[in-house]
Amino acid sequence: MNVVIIGGVAAGMSAAARLRRLDESARITVVERSGHVSFASCGLPYHVGGVIQERSALLLQTPDALRAKFDLDVRVGTEAVRIDREGRRVVIRHLESGQEEELPYDALVLAPGARPVRPPIPGIERALALRDVEDTDAMVAAARGARTAVVVGGGFIGLEVAENLLHRGLAVTLVEATAQVLAPLDPEMVAPVHRVLREAGIDLRLSTSVTAIGEDAVQLSTGDHVPADVVVAAIGVRPETTLAEAAGLELGERGGILVDDRLQTSDPAIYAAGDAVEKRDALDGSDVLVPLANTANLQGRRIADVIAGREVSDRPVLGTAVVGVLGLQVATVGWSEKRLRAAGHEPRIIHTHPLNHAGYYPGATALALKLLVDPETDAILGAQAVGREGADKRIDVIATAMRGGLTARELAELELSYAPQFGSAKDPVNMLGFVDENLATRLEVTVQWHEVAAAQEAGEVVLDVRTPEEFARGAIPGAVNIPVDELRSRADDVPEGDLIVHCAVGIRAHVAAQLLGQQGRRVRNLDGGYTTWAAATGA
Numbered sequence: 001m002n003v004v005i006i007g008g009v010a011a012g013m014s015a016a017a018r019l020r021r022l023d024e025s026a027r028i029t030v031v032e033r034s035g036h037v038s039f040a041s042c043g044l045p046y047h048v049g050g051v052i053q054e055r056s057a058l059l060l061q062t063p064d065a066l067r068a069k070f071d072l073d074v075r076v077g078t079e080a081v082r083i084d085r086e087g088r089r090v091v092i093r094h095l096e097s098g099q100e101e102e103l104p105y106d107a108l109v110l111a112p113g114a115r116p117v118r119p120p121i122p123g124i125e126r127a128l129a130l131r132d133v134e135d136t137d138a139m140v141a142a143a144r145g146a147r148t149a150v151v152v153g154g155g156f157i158g159l160e161v162a163e164n165l166l167h168r169g170l171a172v173t174l175v176e177a178t179a180q181v182l183a184p185l186d187p188e189m190v191a192p193v194h195r196v197l198r199e200a201g202i203d204l205r206l207s208t209s210v211t212a213i214g215e216d217a218v219q220l221s222t223g224d225h226v227p228a229d230v231v232v233a234a235i236g237v238r239p240e241t242t243l244a245e246a247a248g249l250e251l252g253e254r255g256g257i258l259v260d261d262r263l264q265t266s267d268p269a270i271y272a273a274g275d276a277v278e279k280r281d282a283l284d285g286s287d288v289l290v291p292l293a294n295t296a297n298l299q300g301r302r303i304a305d306v307i308a309g310r311e312v313s314d315r316p317v318l319g320t321a322v323v324g325v326l327g328l329q330v331a332t333v334g335w336s337e338k339r340l341r342a343a344g345h346e347p348r349i350i351h352t353h354p355l356n357h358a359g360y361y362p363g364a365t366a367l368a369l370k371l372l373v374d375p376e377t378d379a380i381l382g383a384q385a386v387g388r389e390g391a392d393k394r395i396d397v398i399a400t401a402m403r404g405g406l407t408a409r410e411l412a413e414l415e416l417s418y419a420p421q422f423g424s425a426k427d428p429v430n431m432l433g434f435v436d437e438n439l440a441t442r443l444e445v446t447v448q449w450h451e452v453a454a455a456q457e458a459g460e461v462v463l464d465v466r467t468p469e470e471f472a473r474g475a476i477p478g479a480v481n482i483p484v485d486e487l488r489s490r491a492d493d494v495p496e497g498d499l500i501v502h503c504a505v506g507i508r509a510h511v512a513a514q515l516l517g518q519q520g521r522r523v524r525n526l527d528g529g530y531t532t533w534a535a536a537t538g539a
Contacts, residue, residue: 001026003307004090004103006080006243007111008032009041010293011274013061014300015109020070022308029073029103030066031080031092034132037061042293044136045157048143049164058133083108083247085267107269107307110244110257111300114237114275114291123213127152127233130161139232143168146229150174150218152210154181156323158234159193162202163326165230173203173226175210175218182330184321186337188351188449188528188536189370189384196326237291239276252278252287261313262306263299271306273299282316282402283335283381284343290317320399322392331395334382334402337372347381348373348408349448350435351528353505354428356390358420365389368535370528371398371408371432378407378440383432390428397429408436444513446527447500449536452476455524461495465512466503466530474539476502476530484508487515494521502526502533 003019005012008030016030030037038061046052063074075092081100082091089102116129128139143149143165151162154176162174174181174197180190181197181204197204205220212219218228239256250266252258256278263271274296278287295317305312322331340347350371355364367387374381383398385391401411412433418425426434438444447455456462462476465484475481482490484503499521503509506529513523526533533539 001106001307002104003028003107003109004105005030005109005111006090007109007113007274007276008034008037008074008076009039009111009113010296011113011300011303012109012111013038013066014297015111015271015273015303016066016072016300017070018301018304019307020072022304022310026307027073028071029075031078031090031103032074032076033079033095034134035076036133037063037066037074037076039133041132044130044133045160045164047136048130048139048161049167051164051167055133055136058136080112080243083243083270085247085270088269105269107271109300109303110265110270110272110276111274111296112240112243112276113296115240116233116237117235118233119235121210121213123218124233126213126215127231129233130157139230142230143170146170148173148227149230149232150210150226150228151232151234152218153234153236154178154206155183155234155236156321158232159197159323159325161232161234162197163200163324165232166200166202170230171201171203171227173205173228175205175208175220175226177207177209179207181206182323184319184332184336185330185384185386186370188532189368189386190330191535191538192368192386193325193328193330196328200326237275239278239289241276244272244276254278254287254289256287256289258287259314263303263314264306271303273303280314280316282318285316288317288319290319292317292319292321294320318399318402320395322395327388329385329387329389329391331385331391332383333395333399334380335372336382336384337370340372340381345381346375348375348436348439349446349527350408350432350439351506351532352428352431352435353528353531354431355424356387356428357422358424361420363421367391367394367428368532369394369428369432371436373408373436375440378409378436380406380408380411390423394427394429398432409433409440412437438510444510445524447524448527449533452500452526452533455500460498460500460524462526463494463499463501463512464503464530465501465508470504470530474530474534476533476539484512487512491519498522498524500524500526502529505529505531 040058066072149165149170150173209221250258257272275291281288320333352369365388370384372382416427462479464479464481471481501509501512513525516523
């Protein structure tokens with residue numbers, strides 16, 4: 001069997017290595033346009049910043065090593081230029097010589113990845129991208145001796161590049177066209193990211209776009225001119241479908257290659273995987289683009305299984321992701337609140353601010369967690385976590401629970417490892433389950449940060465049950481302060497009417513809400529407390 005694989009990074013190399021382990025007799029040829037295969041693409045920004053000092057650390061395999069270990073014919077510096085579906089041949093071009101060659105195939109695997117978005121901005125040709133090792137070399141060379149940089153785009157790659165250019169000593173401006181970086185997060189969850197970017201000295205320009213790129217500066221939609229020895233375009237990526245489209249393969253509404261649950265395209269002899277294909281969303285079954293390495297590697301493996309005759313199918317995606325930003329871990333899974341509301345859903349929302357491990361053990365730091373739940377079925381719809389440590393662990397647990405079909409309430413039942421330096425006896429994930437149980441059974445009713453002002457206008461009184469010292473450092477306008485420990489003795493001081501109670505994060509307010517509720521008062525607890533409200537409103 002002749003198997004040709006176009007693309008030699010995550011999905012492509014995963015397919016090639018897995019297929020060789022399953023079929024020693026197959027003739028496997030890998031075609032890669034860049035000069036390297038099986039490189040660590042997620043590590044590229046960190047070589048730019050010098051965190052990964054040795055470039056060779058990014059090169060996980062070489063063509064010679066792959067031939068020796070797997071008997072793979074790996075062609076680097078080679079571009080696939082045309083697919084002859086009727087004749088089952090791929091025309092390839094050797095970029096150095098320009099010579100073309102035909103490769104016959106019984107099965108063809110398309111794993112070309114995604115290409116950077118390049119908007120039609122005057123001067124865009126000067127902007128660097130970061131897709132392969134050659135791009136990394138160009139960025140390192142450009143940054144050498146440079147003093148200023150402008151990074152266009154506040155997604156995962158944009159933030160990683162901005163941080164690493166800052167690490168090299170450049171003055172960095174980060175320009176994002178929307179009101180926040182990291183679009184998968186909700187605004188109150190991304191506020192700590194904005195704060196650490198600015199505290200580190202990055203000039204963060206939100207709701208701003210680049211209108212022109214000059215020789216040594218960029219012009220912004222605000223009219224400002226920002227010095228830029230280096231310009232990086234990290235606006236996003238699109239599926240690389242040039243070859244597939246020219247071959248007449250069916251594309252989806254989102255611009256990716258359409259595949260079935262066996263990762264076959266509209267031509268049964270051609271498979272596709274990775275960032276170039278549309279995936280199936282785990283929550284609603286819709287077609288989505290999720291350019292993440294975990295899924296690309298798994299899809300490559302599954303294609304090899306199918307070619308080898310094994311009974312497997314592709315899995316839907318949750319979009320589980322994490323990024324490091326100047327010491328913060330930012331992780332997410334599933335849908336955000338804004339995405340759910342845009343689709344017409346009214347989720348149950350839970351904010352908590354636990355410590356990453358037991359508070360009495362040195363070094364504990366705060367986490368911000370958000371859980372989104374279907375109020376009818378108790379299904380987990382999504383989660384977000386931000387903190388110095390432990391955000392990745394909690395999102396991975398929740399992602400596993402979602403994959404296993406656990407409900408939000410069942411998070412309370414998870415038996416998670418505990419020692420004081422690693423977690424708490426009631427892990428933050430367990431606590432999310434406890435809160436959900438209280439809400440689902442109507443033991444407690446909450447109000448969200450963005451609903452407070454309207455509730456006050458309607459006559460509800462905000463009762464702040466923090467200490468007077470906390471209250472003095474910052475408070476919700478119009479709030480009345482009665483510490484939780486004084487509520488019983490100062491019952492006559494509690495304002496008449498419906499109440500919104502809050503503390504710093506919600507725990508003391510829960511105690512207050514239960515006390516007042518048993519006295520016949522109508523009480524709602526501010527979800528996530530003053531911490532969430534302040535982060536969202538910029539107070």
